[in-house]
Amino acid sequence: MTRRRRRPARLAAVTLSFAAALTLSACGDGSDSASNDNDKVSGADAANEPSATPSESEPTEVDRPKVEPPVDVTYRFEWGKRGDPAEDAVLRDAEQRIKAVDMAIAEQDPLHEAYRFYSEGEAAADSQKYIQEFVDHKARTTGMTRFYRESLHVKNDGTASLAYCEDQSKAFNKFLDTGKTDVTSVTKDSYVAYAATLRKNRKGVWVTERLVSERGSAKCQP
Incomplete structure (x- = not known):
């Protein structure tokens, strides 16, 4: 998953377990599907826990982790509010x-509680691997990413599908040892398409369970 920009030299493309190649992207994703028990992140098996149904009472307050990426990592979410409480909640938790994920990269913590709060299953495991690549290269993200052309469908069974585009043309890798930013030229691969599957858990949080990406997607070109 992984929005992700970023592997030295924009951390070269990462192969997702369930889709084609993905690279860096603020969404954070990452590597091979083949993982053994030692590769699993804590909570990854939570994807098997029953979804909350619309009829179930929801907690009035959820103790969410504080998410604060570095000040030089910024975002432009163009999808805005849709007016439907469920749809707005999905978009908010996706953001x-x-x-x-960017915060985990900046803090060089592949098991950061924040991204694991908002992802489970394949998405969480792939994010862990994605973040680890930045740690291995002693790099993090910097710059601004734009998210646009979203398509969202919330189902009555407590699941949702979300597709969107990401513009990484102003987002780059920054190396921690030197402080140098790897500024790359803008190409068609600067634009990435994502397709996510989310589920509303018992806390009332929309967690991402699966994230597939396509770098250079025609539908995301400016």
Whole structure:
């Protein structure tokens, strides 16, 4: 998953377990699907826990982790509010997951609680691997990413599908040892398409369970 820009030299493209190649992107994703028990992040198996149904009472307050990426990591979410409480909640939690992955990268913590709060299953495991690549290269993200052309469908069974585009043309890798930013030229691969599957858990949080991306997607070109 992974919005992700970023592997030295924009951390070269990462192969997702369930889709084609993905690279860096603020959404945070990452590597091979083949993982053994030692590769699993804490809470990854939570994807098997029953979804909350619309009829179930929801907690009035959720103790959410604080998500604060570095000040030089900024975002432009163009999808805005839709007026439907459920749809707005999905978009809000999707945004938090994206920011949480960047924060984990900046703090060089592949098991950061923030992104694991907003992702489970394949998405959480792939994010862990994605973040680890930045740690291995002693790099993090910097710059601004734009999110646009979203398509959202919330189902009655407590799940949702979200597709969107990401513009990484103003987002780059920054190396921690030197402080140098790897500014790359803008190409068609600066634009990434994502398709996410989310589920509303018992806390009332929309967690991302699966995230697939396509770098250079024609539908995301300016």
